[in-house]
Amino acid sequence: MAKTIAVMQPYVFPYLGYYQLVNAVETFVFFDDVNFIMKGWINRNQILQNNEPFKFSIPLTKASQNKLINELMIADYPAWRSEFLKKIEQGYKKAPHFEKIYTWLCSFFSIGYTHIGELAIESIQQISILLSIPTTFQRASSIDYDRVTAQTGQQKILNICGRLSASSYINPINGMDLYEPTGFSEKGVSLAFIKMDAVQYQQFGEREFLPHLSIIDVLMFNGLDQTKLLLKKYSLITNTP
């Protein structure tokens, strides 16, 4: 039976394109047993503050690229949470869907998250529930795949595909140069890349649209119904050898 999967590091409240990828597959695997990327998107993203992009960052205890994503702990979560919710309130109080999304966010953060991997994974899974995305989630750390002899990211992903009996693998378009289609076809896995359309929506005022902000921004300005429609605004590019 055909089964489409994607494998990605968990990011905290990522941009719309990440959720499009989640929505495009049957099983989404969080790559949580790979090394943390400093200055990446795992613990950081962008929201609006004073109608300008603002990069927020969740403080971590002894963050290091030598540690796995699922090992890293959040530093002083209650203080960060309180400050972050204030920023959300300041930045989006006048957005059309503020009340509902803000209450949802406060509910989301009522969980006392200790690890960044957990918070990031939940930010993707819980938003998926909110948007009625039916995808099944798994964590790479819970899958018994050969991670020892795999030398490259592609080999690890092919090993996960094999373990999950996947027939198709979808990756974000910006990973096109990282993967060798022949390697996938040899394993009987078709490879495709997802490319988000040039999605725009009304933010504050007349200023130029600020793209690629966190899903929080999308939800604040579009609400649930419109965001569900935006999940479909992409194309799949196949790359056969």
Add this chain to the structure above:
Amino acid sequence: MTLEDILINSFDASAADVNDQTRLMSLPGWDSMAHMFFITKLEESYEIVLTGDEIAAMETVGAVKNIIISKGKHV
């Protein structure tokens, strides 16, 4: 509607699941959307308005009770 009723209805829980130490996320039907509806029912039933910080602090049943009491309501 009592707090216990609201918890049971919101999270598909049974009375046996609920005590002051219970973490809301440990209840069978917890997800952040169910939690959001729980907040709405709480505000309606107790005629209170909760701040973002208060909602975010509602990790356990005991914490929920303390916040309701702090607003001059009986639980």
